[in-house]
Amino acid sequence: MNTSDQKTPGESGLYNRIAVLRAERGISRQQLADAMGVNYQTIGFLERGEYSPSLKLALSLGEYFGLPVEAIFSKQPLQPLSQQVYGKQPTQASAQEETTS
Amino acid sequence: MISADSTLFGHSLARRRTRRWLVAAFWGGLVPLLCVGFHELFFIARGTFSLNTLNFALLAIFWITIWLGGVRAGGWVKPFRAQTKVRNILQSLFAKPQPTQGELTAQELAMDEREINRRDHIHFVAYSIARNMTLFLFTLYCMLGFWKQELLRQTGPLIFFLLTITLWSLPQTLILWTEPDLEPEAEPVIVKEKRT
Numbered sequence: 001m002n003t004s005d006q007k008t009p010g011e012s013g014l015y016n017r018i019a020v021l022r023a024e025r026g027i028s029r030q031q032l033a034d035a036m037g038v039n040y041q042t043i044g045f046l047e048r049g050e051y052s053p054s055l056k057l058a059l060s061l062g063e064y065f066g067l068p069v070e071a072i073f074s075k076q077p078l079q080p081l082s083q084q085v086y087g088k089q090p091t092q093a094s095a096q097e098e099t100t101s
Numbered sequence: 102m103i104s105a106d107s108t109l110f111g112h113s114l115a116r117r118r119t120r121r122w123l124v125a126a127f128w129g130g131l132v133p134l135l136c137v138g139f140h141e142l143f144f145i146a147r148g149t150f151s152l153n154t155l156n157f158a159l160l161a162i163f164w165i166t167i168w169l170g171g172v173r174a175g176g177w178v179k180p181f182r183a184q185t186k187v188r189n190i191l192q193s194l195f196a197k198p199q200p201t202q203g204e205l206t207a208q209e210l211a212m213d214e215r216e217i218n219r220r221d222h223i224h225f226v227a228y229s230i231a232r233n234m235t236l237f238l239f240t241l242y243c244m245l246g247f248w249k250q251e252l253l254r255q256t257g258p259l260i261f262f263l264l265t266i267t268l269w270s271l272p273q274t275l276i277l278w279t280e281p282d283l284e285p286e287a288e289p290v291i292v293k294e295k296r297t
Binding site for chain 2: 029037038039041044045053056057
């Protein structure tokens with residue numbers, strides 16, 4: 001499973017962190033889909049940036065993860081969470097790991 | 102939408118390649134066959150509608166419904182219904198789909214926002230294609246009326262028949278052709294490591 005932040009915006013033109021947040025909390029797509037009341041395929045489409053969610057779904061995701069919507073979706077490429085939280089640049093090893101994942 | 106565990110002759114409809122084969126077989130095999138059959142019956146009846154022609158046309162619509170289904174109509178492949186699993190062909194045509202395992206709620210049986218968006222978009226595309234096709238066929242019909250009245254008498258009903266088939270199955274065709282490969286339903290649940 002790809003748990004890194006999304007590298008390309010996909011068809012929707014949005015970057016998102018759903019896969020990272022999902023992996024961090026140890027939940028499957030099906031579990032997240034059940035909580036959101038959508039098909040599990042829709043979670044896959046969201047993670048790959050192939051679908052722009054409605055405002056209602058975006059807010060529901062924010063509520064579920066306990067984060068503001070802008071921490072999950074962005075029009076700009078998202079920074080790695082570690083960098084955003086601690087203000088650190090990714091090390092060579094972590095950058096390499098993210099490139100391969 | 103298309104269920105990831107739907108199969109057709111043992112091939113999973115989750116794969117786009119299988120769905121495209123189905124569409125190709127439908128438009129490349131079944132539709133020409135039905136058109137030829139309809140035309141032959143009509144021709145035998147010397148350019149007039151007979152009971153045989155009418156029966157054939159109804160049977161053709163029945164077959165089309167079986168193969169590509171529809172929004173409300175049945176069929177093996179139900180691209181516009183959520184989580185539909187049909188047990189037999191009769192159920193697929195007339196009965197309401199029932200979940201095969203467990204009890205699904207009304208919310209789970211309904212399509213979600215992406216699926217509804219997709220369905221609406223596909224119907225818009227199908228309408229755009231059908232609109233142009235209707236204009237083309239109407240022009241053809243008028244031109245034949247001017248210059249080849251005998252040919253018009255023979256092919257007029259066929260044009261109408263082809264238009265009917267197209268309008269009934271175009272949205273389903275488009276969704277089956279364009280929807281990407283689906284991911285398997287049973288994704289393993291990630292278990293968090295316990296910290297000691």
